[in-house]
Amino acid sequence: MTSLRSTNSKKLLLTVFGWSVALVIFFPILWMVLTGFKTETAAIADPSFIFSPTLESYQAVQARSGYLRFALNSVAVAFGSTLLALLIAIPSAYSMAFLPTKRTKGTLLWMLSTKMLPPVGVLVPIYLIFRDVGLLDTRTGLIIIYTLMNLPIVVWMLYTFFKDMPKDILEAGRMDGATTFQEVFFLLLPLTLPGIASTGLLSVILSWNEAFWSLNLTSSKAAPLTAYIASFSSPEGLFWAKLSAASTMAIAPILIFGWMTQKQMVRGLTFGAVK
Amino acid sequence: MRLARHLPLTSLAAAIAFAGQAQAETELTVATVNNNDMVIMQSLTDVFEAAHPDITLDWVVLEENVLRQRMTTDIATGGGQFDVMTIGTYEVPIWAERGWLSPLDNLPDAYNEDDLLASVRDGLSHDDTLHALPFYAESSMMYYRTDLFEEAGIEMTEQPTWQEVRQWAGELHGMEDGLAGICLRGKPGWGENMAFVSTLVNTFGGRWFDEDWNPELNSEEWTNAVQFYVDLLNDYGPPGASSNGFNENLALFSRGNCGMWVDATSAAGKLYDGDESDVADSLGFAPAPIAETPKGSHWLWSWALAIPASSDNQEAAREFITWATSQDYVELVGETEGWTSVPPGTRQSTYADERYIEAAPFADFVLKAIQDADPTDSTLEPNPYIGVQFVGIPEFQSIGTQVGQTIASALTGDATVEEALDTAQRATERAMQRAGYLD
Numbered sequence: 001m002t003s004l005r006s007t008n009s010k011k012l013l014l015t016v017f018g019w020s021v022a023l024v025i026f027f028p029i030l031w032m033v034l035t036g037f038k039t040e041t042a043a044i045a046d047p048s049f050i051f052s053p054t055l056e057s058y059q060a061v062q063a064r065s066g067y068l069r070f071a072l073n074s075v076a077v078a079f080g081s082t083l084l085a086l087l088i089a090i091p092s093a094y095s096m097a098f099l100p101t102k103r104t105k106g107t108l109l110w111m112l113s114t115k116m117l118p119p120v121g122v123l124v125p126i127y128l129i130f131r132d133v134g135l136l137d138t139r140t141g142l143i144i145i146y147t148l149m150n151l152p153i154v155v156w157m158l159y160t161f162f163k164d165m166p167k168d169i170l171e172a173g174r175m176d177g178a179t180t181f182q183e184v185f186f187l188l189l190p191l192t193l194p195g196i197a198s199t200g201l202l203s204v205i206l207s208w209n210e211a212f213w214s215l216n217l218t219s220s221k222a223a224p225l226t227a228y229i230a231s232f233s234s235p236e237g238l239f240w241a242k243l244s245a246a247s248t249m250a251i252a253p254i255l256i257f258g259w260m261t262q263k264q265m266v267r268g269l270t271f272g273a274v275k
Numbered sequence: 276m277r278l279a280r281h282l283p284l285t286s287l288a289a290a291i292a293f294a295g296q297a298q299a300e301t302e303l304t305v306a307t308v309n310n311n312d313m314v315i316m317q318s319l320t321d322v323f324e325a326a327h328p329d330i331t332l333d334w335v336v337l338e339e340n341v342l343r344q345r346m347t348t349d350i351a352t353g354g355g356q357f358d359v360m361t362i363g364t365y366e367v368p369i370w371a372e373r374g375w376l377s378p379l380d381n382l383p384d385a386y387n388e389d390d391l392l393a394s395v396r397d398g399l400s401h402d403d404t405l406h407a408l409p410f411y412a413e414s415s416m417m418y419y420r421t422d423l424f425e426e427a428g429i430e431m432t433e434q435p436t437w438q439e440v441r442q443w444a445g446e447l448h449g450m451e452d453g454l455a456g457i458c459l460r461g462k463p464g465w466g467e468n469m470a471f472v473s474t475l476v477n478t479f480g481g482r483w484f485d486e487d488w489n490p491e492l493n494s495e496e497w498t499n500a501v502q503f504y505v506d507l508l509n510d511y512g513p514p515g516a517s518s519n520g521f522n523e524n525l526a527l528f529s530r531g532n533c534g535m536w537v538d539a540t541s542a543a544g545k546l547y548d549g550d551e552s553d554v555a556d557s558l559g560f561a562p563a564p565i566a567e568t569p570k571g572s573h574w575l576w577s578w579a580l581a582i583p584a585s586s587d588n589q590e591a592a593r594e595f596i597t598w599a600t601s602q603d604y605v606e607l608v609g610e611t612e613g614w615t616s617v618p619p620g621t622r623q624s625t626y627a628d629e630r631y632i633e634a635a636p637f638a639d640f641v642l643k644a645i646q647d648a649d650p651t652d653s654t655l656e657p658n659p660y661i662g663v664q665f666v667g668i669p670e671f672q673s674i675g676t677q678v679g680q681t682i683a684s685a686l687t688g689d690a691t692v693e694e695a696l697d698t699a700q701r702a703t704e705r706a707m708q709r710a711g712y713l714d
Contacts, residue, residue: 040551041550041551044526044529044530045530046530063318064314064317064318064336065334065336123348124348124351124352127348127349127352127354128352131352131353131354131355136354136356137356215337215341215345216344216345216348219304219306219333219335219356219357220304220333220334220335221333223335227335227337230337230338230341231309231335231336231337231338232309233309233338233341234308234309234310234338234339234522239309
């Protein structure tokens with residue numbers, strides 16, 4: 001009886017702890033959403049949960065710039081670059097996982113090392129190339145750059161997922177006369193789908209939130225939601241309610257998307273964790 | 276035969292294509308900063324487009340520092356992404372010298388170039404030719420709470436000194452719950468704390484560089500000025516002053532948490548607006564305080580519209596910037612948005628307009644501050660640079676920000692003023708050697 005009570009109180013303590021951590025992590029987002037419904041004066045007043053909500057910031061934000069144009073660019077660029085990255089990464093991760101050579105490990109590490117370079121270091125050369133081939137301020141340009149940016153992570157994740165797959169299944173397929181293409185499409189992909197889905201989701205989220213390249217390589221036509229948020233930030237002038245409204249609108253689609261796909265995401269990320 | 280039969284059709288198609296081309300709209304991409312005046316300009320797009328049916332405007336609005344980086348990349352590589360750029364008095368002479376901006380000579384008579392305030396016009400010129408047209412200009416001045424001054428029995432002087440300000444700050448500090456005697460910028464950055472600190476150093480008799488470009492950051496004048504600033508904010512400033520920039524101080528002052536505030540004149544309109552500020556009824560104005568010399572005690576800044584040489588739409592861009600900085604535009608904003616919202620500090624005619632003077636009682640202070648500020652003679656001892664609160668050389672952005680960080684560290688107590696200034700001096704010397712100013 002006593003041990004049951006102590007287990008229960010332990011559980012309660014853990015639950016309270018878990019919720020507290022979650023609340024601390026979520027609080028900035030909650031505060032941003034609340035600030036979006038305040039007036040500019042209320043937004044700078046002493047912090048308070050009690051206020052009369054207004055949609056004036058949302059109206060002002062919408063009147064100033066077309067949200068939809070930016071949102072469509074974000075969707076096109078995030079999903080376009082993810083698809084392209086997966087198309088390139090699946091064959092390369094397949095060859096690295098199932099047909100490794102003695103340089104595979106080195107190649108993988110070298111790919112990852114490109115992530116260690118601060119992007120601003122290559123800004124000018126990339127800007128010049130984009131200018132000369134006419135890719136500045138185009139969705140295609142952003143898709144290419146995001147694909148290149150996410151490729152190392154996508155390859156690495158797929159590589160680990162593929163490595164976890166028993167080789168015997170592929171061998172059995174091969175014995176039954178499957179070609180490499182059939183092997184990948186009918187055996188490897190269906191079996192590692194949770195892993196591929198979570199890799200894709202991560203790539204979408206990273207592309208959605210990327211701000212350096214989107215701000216530097218676009219101006220008006222291909223500008224995604226990160227540029228939209230940046231247009232409401234200002235060191236001279238109080239636009240905190242409007243900035244919060246714009247940020248809420250910018251993160252809403254990806255938040256909903258993440259919430260809808262969280263099952264796959266968790267399943268993919270813990271895929272093969274317990275064996 | 277076949278060709279002959281199709282000839283009329285082909286000609287018709289060609290004619291339509293040609294006509295389409297002749298009526299084709301010029302699309303101007305305008306890069307601008309996010310502040311109240313620019314938002315108003317953006318909202319008046321329809322008025323411009325109605326008057327110029329062959330031009331459409333496409334806006335790229337970004338935060339000041341992001342915009343500066345974005346435009347610098349584009350203009351330095353000749354990317355041609357923008358037809359109109361919003362730049363400040365810091366960039367104009369540097370960019371003009373490199374041939375990145377189109378000179379704006381032969382402006383139409385209707386533009387009335389002579390109406391522009393001389394100091395602003397000079398700040399935006401290179402080789403006596405304008406390279407950008409001023410959209411609005413600002414200087415710095417002091418705001419104070421008249422109700423508190425009255426209650427404490429303090430009388431504001433015509434030209435306050437920093438010693439007086441220190442004494443008043445001591446008297447006001449804590450008079451009300453959560454009231455700081457004085458609020459000043461503390462957030463590091465060349466356009467943040469260093470804009471203010473540079474004017475303070477100027478009036479304490481210091482300068483950034485001597486005539487041979489040797490930095491003077493650990494001189495007696497710098498030490499006195501920075502020590503005064505650190506003591507003043509630590510004794511009578513708001514808590515966490517080192518993270519306060521213009522916005523944070525504006526919020527604090529408009530909520531009634533500061534007895535005095537020295538900052539941009541552009542805050543006056545917002546503080547005077549009862550909807551945005553709790554202190555609108557008890558708002559006092561005074562010139563920026565002085566110490567050893569009045570020279571360089573208040574800054575000069577202008578946001579201006581320029582046309583990059585790489586733009587393919589020079590004529591249309593010129594059409595737009597002459598419209599947005601014209602007397603007619605000031606009139607348009609006054610009539611549609613109210614007279615306190617007109618872009619200040621650019622034209623004499625604005626300050627001669629009764630409607631503006633009536634709506635904005637701070638107009639005289641602003642005009643005098645802008646007219647008095649001389650970027651070519653801003654320090655007690657002569658210096659080789661142009662600029663009051665900045666040094667007009669390309670290296671200053673990084674130097675100013677680095678020095679700003681060391682001064683912020685003195686403010687938070689992580690270093691003494693002497694240590695911070697020695698560090699700043701060494702860093703500046705290295706930067707100037709690398710840039711070739713020093714051996």
